[in-house]
Amino acid sequence: MKLKFIGFFTLCLLFSCNRDEQKDNTITFWSSNASQEILFTAYFADKWNENHSEKLESQPIPEGQSSEEVIMAAVVGRTTPDIYANMWQGLVEMYAKSGVLVPLDTIEGFTDFIRARSGEAVVKEITSADGHIYQIPWKINPFMTIYNEKKIAQLGLNTVPATYSAYLKAGKDFSKDTDGDGYVDKWIGDTEVKNIWHQRLNNFYPLYLAASNGAPLIKDNKAVFNNEYAVGVFNFLQTIYREGYFAKESNTVGSDKFLAGHTATKWTGAWDVSYLERYKEDDFEYNIAHLPVPDDHRGVVYTYADPKNIVLFNTCKNPALAWEFIKTMIDESGDLKFLELSGQIPRRQQIKENEVFQEFLRENPKIIPFIDQSNFVYGTDNCEVLIEVLDIISQEYESCVIHNKKTPAKAIADATRAVDILLGNF
Numbered sequence: 442m443k444l445k446f447i448g449f450f451t452l453c454l455l456f457s458c459n460r461d462e463q464k465d466n467t468i469t470f471w472s473s474n475a476s477q478e479i480l481f482t483a484y485f486a487d488k489w490n491e492n493h494s495e496k497l498e499s500q501p502i503p504e505g506q507s508s509e510e511v512i513m514a515a516v517v518g519r520t521t522p523d524i525y526a527n528m529w530q531g532l533v534e535m536y537a538k539s540g541v542l543v544p545l546d547t548i549e550g551f552t553d554f555i556r557a558r559s560g561e562a563v564v565k566e567i568t569s570a571d572g573h574i575y576q577i578p579w580k581i582n583p584f585m586t587i588y589n590e591k592k593i594a595q596l597g598l599n600t601v602p603a604t605y606s607a608y609l610k611a612g613k614d615f616s617k618d619t620d621g622d623g624y625v626d627k628w629i630g631d632t633e634v635k636n637i638w639h640q641r642l643n644n645f646y647p648l649y650l651a652a653s654n655g656a657p658l659i660k661d662n663k664a665v666f667n668n669e670y671a672v673g674v675f676n677f678l679q680t681i682y683r684e685g686y687f688a689k690e691s692n693t694v695g696s697d698k699f700l701a702g703h704t705a706t707k708w709t710g711a712w713d714v715s716y717l718e719r720y721k722e723d724d725f726e727y728n729i730a731h732l733p734v735p736d737d738h739r740g741v742v743y744t745y746a747d748p749k750n751i752v753l754f755n756t757c758k759n760p761a762l763a764w765e766f767i768k769t770m771i772d773e774s775g776d777l778k779f780l781e782l783s784g785q786i787p788r789r790q791q792i793k794e795n796e797v798f799q800e801f802l803r804e805n806p807k808i809i810p811f812i813d814q815s816n817f818v819y820g821t822d823n824c825e826v827l828i829e830v831l832d833i834i835s836q837e838y839e840s841c842v843i844h845n846k847k848t849p850a851k852a853i854a855d856a857t858r859a860v861d862i863l864l865g866n867f
Contacts, residue, residue: 468763470499473508473527473749477783482526484778485770495759497766502527509828516541521754523763526770528576530567530748531821531828537575538825543753543760544573551764558771560790567750569823577751577767578788580779582710583814584647584744586733587717590726592705601706601730605677608733612686615705630706631687631698636839638831644708645838646831647745648674651732655743655819658830662864666834667857673735675849678842689843700725708732710747711811715784718807729810746818748788773797784808786815826863833859 472482479501486499505511508527515521516536528536536542545551552574556564559578567576588601596615602608612629619626632644650656653670681687688698698704700721707713717727731742751767753760769775776787777797784805792798792812802809821827834856841852861867 466495466759466762468495468497468524468757468759468766469522470497470524470526470766471502471522472499474501474504475783478527481770481779481782485766485775489766489769495762516754519756521756523757524751524753524767526579526751527749528752529821530576530750531824531831533567533576533750533752534569534823534827535825536752537569537571537573541755542575543755543757544575545577545753545760545764546574548761548764554768558790559788563788566820575752577771579749579751579771580783580785581746581748581788581815581818581820582712582785583746583811583818584643584708584710584732585811585814586706586730587699587709587713587727588706588730589699589702589704590728592702596705600728603730603733604736604738605673605733606736609677609680609684609686611705612681612684616684616686625685625688626703628688628698628704629681629686630704630708632708633691634682634689634839634843635691636835638828638835641831641835641838642745642747644678645674645834645842647708647732648677650743650745650819651734652738653743654740655817657822658834659822659824659827659860659864662824663866664830664857664860664864667853670735671853672849675838675841675852677733678838679845679849682843683845711786711808712784714805714807714811727807729807731814741817743817743819744814746788746815746820748820777801780808786811788815790816829863830860833863 470482470486472478482499486497489497502508502525503511505514509529509532512521512525512528521541533542552564555574555578563578564574567578568574586601592615593601593611596611598611602611608629615627615629616625617627618624633640649658649666649671652673653668656665656668656670658664658666682689697720699707700717721727732744734742753763757763770779771787773795774797776789779785779787780798780801786792786808792815793802793809802812824830837847837852837856841847841849847855
């Protein structure tokens with residue numbers, strides 16, 4: 442993946458010098474390929490088109506190996522939509538520095554609207570290095586532990602273990618070979634083992650944020666994760682795999698281990714609630730808690746927000762008009778509609794206190810822990826090479842955590858040095 446970013450800035454600058462005029466005032470909108478988000482976008486596009494002469498055309502992002510590659514190809518080919526509503530936050534800084542995004546804080550009323558909806562901390566988080574804001578905070582899926590209540594109760598526990606040592610003890614007690622064939626077939630949990638950068642957003646990074654109270658990986662263009670928290674996460678996960686408490690096979694293989702009762706816990710986001718409610722057996726009981734933390738952890742537990750945001754590309758002829766449409770999607774009624782259709786969390790403060798959302802919360806109590814957790818989340822650092830950073834961490838993760846070839850301290854030190862070389866600090 443990272444090789445495909447080579448020369449990206451140069452290509453963008455070349456194409457940005459030859460901007461074509463749009464043929465009309467139609468606003469183009471790309472959503473993700475998720476069926477719920479396609480329905481959500483179509484609903485608001487229809488409402489907009491009923492009341493405006495400037496029409497909006499919506500479609501899911503074209504098919505490709507990944508949405509990141511499709512967007513990159515569109516940027517280089519000058520075929521970007523006006524609005525894209527599934528941008529991973531970690532890519533925004535790269536596109537911002539290449540000059541292909543609209544600085545949204547230059548649109549009248551934008552920053553005040555976002556500050557009121559999402560809060561000052563989120564505004565700070567999404568502000569780029571040049572002081573501008575190039576993304577609209579839209580939705581999050583805080584990573585938490587979902588656990589099978591019956592399986593945890595069989596271990597004599599009232600809830601899922603909260604600390605590393607307690608979780609490892611549960612792993613020892615639960616993970617075993619139940620059919621006598623010499624292979625473990627019950628695990629305390631599982632998480633993807635593939636050496637792919639974005640998979641570290643599902644295990645290492647949420648656990649690192651939980652352990653460190655939301656500390657960054659990159660700060661002031663330097664790697665700052667060579668610390669007790671990152672080493673502790675690697676040590677925790679290395680122990681899990683070394684002792685056989687998680688399966689080393691890809692968790693995409695075969696049936697859902699969690700619903701089948703082969704695992705007792707899973708680390709996942711709010712989207713999983715609607716999935717579980719749809720496919721679980723009637724007697725399957727589950728609950729939600731924060732991620733495991735170091736034994737000496739005190740206070741609240743942070744986690745990865747898994748933020749997907751909305752951007753305007755500079756091919757947009759009328760950014761102010763596009764922003765007017767986006768506001769209909771992310772005001773209170775829009776956020777309620779999004780919750781109802783997708784089960785994902787709008788990046789909005791004080792959802793539980795807002796009367797607009799009360800009926801939905803009463804009818805969907807399993808989503809409440811994720812909304813509570815949304816007060817203690819972090820997205821990504823504003824780093825233009827964050828994919829490469831995560832790729833480096835993933836290489837060391839495979840060597841240390843999965844294959845036990847390095848100590849956690851050595852693996853984290855090696856990753857930090859490699860990232861600093863990437864950032865030009867040597």
